[in-house]
Amino acid sequence: MTINKAVTAFGGFMVLLSVLLTWTVSPYWxxxxVFVGFNLxxxxxxxxCPxxxxxxxxxxKPS
Known part of the structure; x- marks a missing residue:
């Protein structure tokens, strides 16, 4: 897997995770x-990109 694909997959995972946590735990998630979107x-x-x-x-591997 290339770095670009890994970053895209990680960003998508983090957005989905934050939506799940916002829905189930606290709206502050x-x-x-916002943080993931700003970094992208x-x-x-x-x-x-950190x-x-x-x-x-x-x-x-680099793309």
């Missing part, structure tokens, strides 16, 4: 969705 948005402009750095250190 919606801030996790800023990485599209800056090219800096998750991509972690995945590259874990041995995922």
């Amino acid at each position: 919606a801030w996790l969705t 948005f800023q990485s599209s402009f800056t090219g800096f 998750a991509a750095l972690i995945f590259s250190k874990l041995g995922f």
Whole structure:
């Protein structure tokens, strides 16, 4: 799996997790969705993605 696919999968998982936690635990978990969305948005402009750095250190291949 490439880093780009891993970042996309991780972002989707985090959004789904935050929706589930918002629905079952507390509405404050919606801030996790905001955080993930902001990181995806800023990485599209800056090219800096913390998750991509972690995945590259874990041995995922660049695209």
